[in-house]
Amino acid sequence: MTAPQRLTDRKREAIIQAAIAEFRANGFDITSMDKIAATASVSKRTVYNHFPSKEELFAEILNQLWARVTAEQEAPYRPEAPLRDQLRPLLLKKVQMLADDNFLDLARVAIAATIHSPERSQSMVARMGEHEEGLTVWIRAAQADGRLKPVAPEFAAQQVQGLLKSFAFWPQISMGQPNLALEMQGTVVESALDMFLACYQVQ
Missing domain, CATH: 1.10.357.10 (Tetracycline Repressor, domain 2)
Incomplete structure (x- = not known):
């Protein structure tokens, strides 16, 4: 696996873990992709590159x-x-x-x-x-x-x-x-x- 792929995988996992924390703390409707991005320390664009919508992200979890x-x-x-x-x-x-x-x-x-x-x-x-x-x-x-x-x-x-x-x-x-x-x-x-x-x- 190449280094860029490993970085991509780490960012994806960081997004998923951040989303789990946010969904657990605030529920589905209140949680925003902006907040997930901030918690994961990635850009909002990076979040959307991995998951087209909040529904898709929750489904992956x-x-x-x-x-x-x-x-x-x-x-x-x-x-x-x-x-x-x-x-x-x-x-x-x-x-x-x-x-x-x-x-x-x-x-x-x-x-x-x-x-x-x-x-x-x-x-x-x-x-x-x-x-x-x-x-x-x-x-x-x-x-x-x-x-x-x-x-x-x-x-x-x-x-x-x-x-x-x-x-x-x-x-x-x-x-x-x-x-x-x-x-x-x-x-x-x-x-x-x-x-x-x-x-x-x-x-």
């Missing part, structure tokens, strides 16, 4: 966030292992991610930014759905192995993650409740496992 989550949730199905033992670490990672302050702050920004813009909302919800794919793939593989009952994998994945979010996401987002303590995270995961396996595991 979400994409990076979802990509990180997807990487953390990769877990290939193992035919020889008990379903519960395979699902538990997947769901624990999900709950831990939901407890990440950076994730919660950006989720609040995203939700606030979408309230008055249905088009923006649809785009962000689609991105939020993409990172759940790891669990969907796992469920599909367990079904193919005859160990889970036939049900739309996407539906079942959304269902079990909804059980987690009802304790570890929506109360924090909508009512300002504190993040779940580690012990409570485990309790929520075990309860979700009980309900999911009771409903879908082939006996």
